[in-house]
Amino acid sequence: MRILTLVRQVPDAEETIRIREGKVDLASSKLVVDTMDEYGIEQALRFREQGLAEEVVAVGVGPTRMQDALRTALAMGADRAIHVQTEVMLDPIALSKVIADLARAEAADLIFSGGQQADWDSHALGAAVAERLNWPQATWTNALELNGSTLKGRHDTDEGSETFELPLPAVVTTQQGLNEPRYPTVPNIMRAKKKEIRAVPLEPSSATPLALVTGSEIQVKARRNKILDGKDAAAAGRQLVELLRNEARVIQ
Amino acid sequence: MILIVAEQAGGQLSKSTLEMVTGARELHRDGPVTLLVLGANIAAAAAQAATFADQVLVADRPELAQYDAELWAAATAQIAREGEAHTILIAGDRAGREFSPRVAVKLEAALLEDVIGLRWTGSALVAQRYSFLARVTETVEAKSATAVVTVKPGAFSAAQPAAAAAEQFDVELELPARRLQVTGKAVEKTGRIALADASIVVAGGRGVGSPEAFTAQVEALADKLGAAVGATRAIVDAGWRPYAEQVGQTGKTVQPKLYVAVGISGAVQHLSGMNKSGCIVAINKDADAPIFKVADYGVVGDAAQIVPAMIAAL
Numbered sequence: 001m002r003i004l005t006l007v008r009q010v011p012d013a014e015e016t017i018r019i020r021e022g023k024v025d026l027a028s029s030k031l032v033v034d035t036m037d038e039y040g041i042e043q044a045l046r047f048r049e050q051g052l053a054e055e056v057v058a059v060g061v062g063p064t065r066m067q068d069a070l071r072t073a074l075a076m077g078a079d080r081a082i083h084v085q086t087e088v089m090l091d092p093i094a095l096s097k098v099i100a101d102l103a104r105a106e107a108a109d110l111i112f113s114g115g116q117q118a119d120w121d122s123h124a125l126g127a128a129v130a131e132r133l134n135w136p137q138a139t140w141t142n143a144l145e146l147n148g149s150t151l152k153g154r155h156d157t158d159e160g161s162e163t164f165e166l167p168l169p170a171v172v173t174t175q176q177g178l179n180e181p182r183y184p185t186v187p188n189i190m191r192a193k194k195k196e197i198r199a200v201p202l203e204p205s206s207a208t209p210l211a212l213v214t215g216s217e218i219q220v221k222a223r224r225n226k227i228l229d230g231k232d233a234a235a236a237g238r239q240l241v242e243l244l245r246n247e248a249r250v251i252q
Numbered sequence: 253m254i255l256i257v258a259e260q261a262g263g264q265l266s267k268s269t270l271e272m273v274t275g276a277r278e279l280h281r282d283g284p285v286t287l288l289v290l291g292a293n294i295a296a297a298a299a300q301a302a303t304f305a306d307q308v309l310v311a312d313r314p315e316l317a318q319y320d321a322e323l324w325a326a327a328t329a330q331i332a333r334e335g336e337a338h339t340i341l342i343a344g345d346r347a348g349r350e351f352s353p354r355v356a357v358k359l360e361a362a363l364l365e366d367v368i369g370l371r372w373t374g375s376a377l378v379a380q381r382y383s384f385l386a387r388v389t390e391t392v393e394a395k396s397a398t399a400v401v402t403v404k405p406g407a408f409s410a411a412q413p414a415a416a417a418a419e420q421f422d423v424e425l426e427l428p429a430r431r432l433q434v435t436g437k438a439v440e441k442t443g444r445i446a447l448a449d450a451s452i453v454v455a456g457g458r459g460v461g462s463p464e465a466f467t468a469q470v471e472a473l474a475d476k477l478g479a480a481v482g483a484t485r486a487i488v489d490a491g492w493r494p495y496a497e498q499v500g501q502t503g504k505t506v507q508p509k510l511y512v513a514v515g516i517s518g519a520v521q522h523l524s525g526m527n528k529s530g531c532i533v534a535i536n537k538d539a540d541a542p543i544f545k546v547a548d549y550g551v552v553g554d555a556a557q558i559v560p561a562m563i564a565a566l
Contacts, residue, residue, distance in 0.1 A: 142495075
């Protein structure tokens with residue numbers, strides 16, 4: 001069995017976001033592997049270590065620096081990586097076609113993708129890839145176990161949570177709670193430098209976005225920023241309630 | 253037409269559904285505003301839908317008793333095609349977010365996700381949405397004739413019912429077989445108002461100190477205010493609170509008129525779930541905590557003493 005695990009490169013959560021000419025400018029930002037994708041990498045590695053999968057392939061789509069993120073996936077333990085090279089920012093629906101074509105070429109049985117992207121705040125890629133391949137999907141999983149070609153797991157729903165099972169091949173999106181992603185060790189980082197990252201240029205005909213970002217702005221809501229000293233707790237508590245009642249008028 | 257996939261439970265349409273009706277009306281595009289009601293034994297919800305839409309399409313079938321991404325996507329895409337829908341609106345909750353991409357792929361349509369604003373320019377559908385952990389407000393344009401849109405809960409006000417009911421039509425669907433089998437369900441009921449519906453949220457983080465202190469401070473203040481209870485990822489991971497209460501990137505996004513953060517330092521991932529709240533109050537021992545930067549009111553001090561003082565003053 002072969003597992004593809006999708007890797008996205010996003011700004012580190014602590015990075016300041018800058019806008020230039022109506023676009024988020026990441027040129028000088030520190031980029032990292034999307035945390036949500038790390039759960040997928042980790043789960044793929046665990047399935048391989050349990051003898052349930054033969055190969056874990058990390059896949060990234062983006063500009064040259066995407067290779068840094070793929071190198072991280074290799075250092076965590078992925079066997080090899082594929083870098084689909086493009087400067088075009090593809091929306092998830094357009095991107096899903098690229099991933100699905102690759103999954104067919106690689107004869108993948110299982111694809112992992114993060115539940116929500118920390119750049120576009122999108123949830124769509126996993127489900128869109130599943131539809132392209134006509135595979136079932138399980139989204140936002142926080143427990144998974146593989147028995148032959150049946151995947152069992154648990155995920156959150158709007159009402160609470162549910163357990164499920166579905167047949168492979170399938171697409172699974174991952175989130176917090178699924179596992180604790182490992183840190184790359186120094187020997188593994190050294191080993192990763194020798195692993196293959198196959199670069200595949202994206203055909204221009206495949207790089208047509210269906211949705212375009214035409215403007216971005218950072219809107220900071222003006223806050224009153226009244227900070228009280230809480231040394232006299234009783235007075236501070238009273239004063240806070242009085243401000244909420246009579247100044248902000250948000251409580252009765 | 254504008255096709256809205258209605259959400260219903262227990263014979264009632266969801267609040268998100270009524271909000272999508274408002275979003276659809278405000279577009280002023282061609283064709284009837286159409287509600288598609290999917291489920292089993294849904295006559296009551298369909299009748300309610302008829303007081304909001306120009307027409308209602310009803311698929312009342314036992315196979316639809318339980319939501320499934322593939323079934324919902326197949327039904328929505330088929331109806332969109334047959335009715336030549338140019339705009340398909342789907343609620344931006346967990347279910348909507350996971351079946352909407354499949355609809356977009358089936359229709360080769362753009363997907364505009366989690367929109368907070370939507371307008372038709374006369375030639376293109378343009379949405380506003382948050383990105384980069386809700387730090388950026390982005391404008392996105394659909395480049396296809398048909399667009400699938402998920403609408404963030406609370407983005408529009410709920411529509412009001414009309415005096416006259418619109419016509420209902422039963423629709424025939426070709427549905428695929430269910431591949432994901434649900435083997436168990438756990439419904440989280442707290443007795444309190446749900447996070448998404450609450451106008452006041454009281455949330456706690458690691459600074460509260462312990463699960464017992466959380467109950468004594470955060471839950472007590474929430475009950476006094478009739479508020480929902482929220483939690484940070486750190487204390488959900490630590491097992492103090494259920495995941496259903498988590499606010500932030502990997503939890504829920506809330507936009508109440510008042511958000512009280514008790515012992516929360518204010519990591520970016522948490523702020524992304526609550527920084528659009530009307531009024532933000534922070535109570536924290538650490539005067540340098542980032543939460544104070546986004547606060548309208550803050551108290552630097554010990555929550556164990558300040559929260560009871562607040563409760564006494566309420």
